[in-house]
Amino acid sequence: MHYFNFKKGNLYCENLKVKDLASKFDTPLYVYSAKTILGHFSKLKNAFSTLKPLICYSVKANSNLSLLKLLISQGSGLDIVSGGELYRAKKVKCSAKKIVYASVGKTDIEIRDAVKYGILMFNIESLPELERVNKISKELKKKTKVALRFNPDVKPGTHAYITTGKKETKFGMDEETVKSIFASRAKYSNLSIVGIHMHIGSQITKGEPFVKTFKKANRVIRELKRRGVKLEYLNIGGGLGIVYDNEKPQTAKEFAKKVLPLLKESGLKIVLEPGRFIVGNAGILVTKVIYLKETDQKNFIIVDAAMNDLSRPSLYSAYHKIISLAKAGSKKAIKSADVVGPVCESGDFLGKERKISVKSDGLIAVLGAGAYGFSMSSNYNSRPRVAEVLVKNKKAYLIRKRENYQDLIKGEIVI
Secondary structure (H helix, E strand, O other), rough: OEEEEEOOEEEEOOOOOOHHHHHHHHOOOEEHHHHHHHHHHHHOOOOOOHHHEEEEEEEOOOOHHHHHHHHHOOOOOOEOOOHHHHHHHHOOOOHHHHHEEEOOOOOOOHHHHHHHHHOOOOEEEEEEHHHHHHHHHEEEEEEEEEEEEOOOOOOOOOOOHHHOOOOOOOOEEEEEHHHHHHOOOOOOOOOEEEEEEEEOOOOOOOOOHHHHHHHHHHHHHHHHOOOOOOOEEEEEOOOOOOOOOOOOOOOOOEEEEEEEEHHHHHHHOOEEOOOOOHHHHHHEEEEEEEEEEEEOEEEEEEEEEOOOOOOHHHHOOOOEEEEEOOOOOOOOOOOEEEEOOOOOOOOOOEEEEEEEOOOOOOEEEEOOOOOOHHOOOOOOHHHOOOOEEEEOOOOOEEEEOOOOOOHHHHHOOOO
16 A cells, blocks of 8 residues: 555656655655555554554654654554654653663663653663663662563574574574573562563565564463463564565565464564554655766766665665656667766665666656665765655645755864
């Protein structure tokens, strides 16, 4: 379900022509569809309705305050990974009891702020972290709920950089460590160890890795119950894949059908942490063609967006479909070209060997840019970060102003 479609040869976001948005707000420009975001959230909610899970949107995928507020208005909680994301959660008045907190390197300040705010629970990644949260909770005279992140050593079949459930990654703890912590839980007097958390990776298109993971989790849960451990939550993380090219990812309904029996078997309250699935296909990056450069070796479409605006292609060799905002009427053969930006790196590309009908000053859209697009952008090459627009209720709202040159240096001190 997404609301980017061609009508009469022009690309629209819901009922608005994207070309008009680019004229009004300039380029490069991120454009999001509220209907797509809410549609994907509803699909997940409906697919798991029999379990009434707590769905905590993963803020790192796209942390714009307007998008967070939109999801919270529909009952979503938030999955956060930093003090900055907790600050955002507070800004949009997310209920503390709908916030779960992951990250392998939480600092004392971050832990203290979250304990004071009274979040639902921390996802604990290591024994030293567990001890630190207990110590800080004691200092604050609080009892804090935590879940232990279990690393099931399951291969998720995704890119190595977004694989998190293999034993060689930095995430979570193995089965024996998890069991030993539960066995010695009495010594953590200021913690309630109430759950198991897992997240095996991102952009996972098949159900099998999840099935393997949840079977392993159920085995651990059964053993803990036999030992008299009372658990409340099973947090299954996120990781559902979306369509970028020719992938055929499972739908929310198909995913639920495969895993619901296993989740019911756990007998625990379920928490989900979707990110990409909610916002990935709800956003595009609109960019303007500056030059068309032809060489003996290769052709280039040089645009005003770059790797600092959308880093996934450079970072992961990730594929995003790239299309012209206007459908070509001509049947003339289109030469293959790399779509590149102005940044001084050969790694600065948005797509390789693409056939796109464009001309100088024409507009193109990079699809599937709603997740890990703006949130991973930077000011590399002293480039101001771009504007963001949300199409909602037949209107376009500017939800982030375009940065200017003064913004680039506002924190700097000349000595």
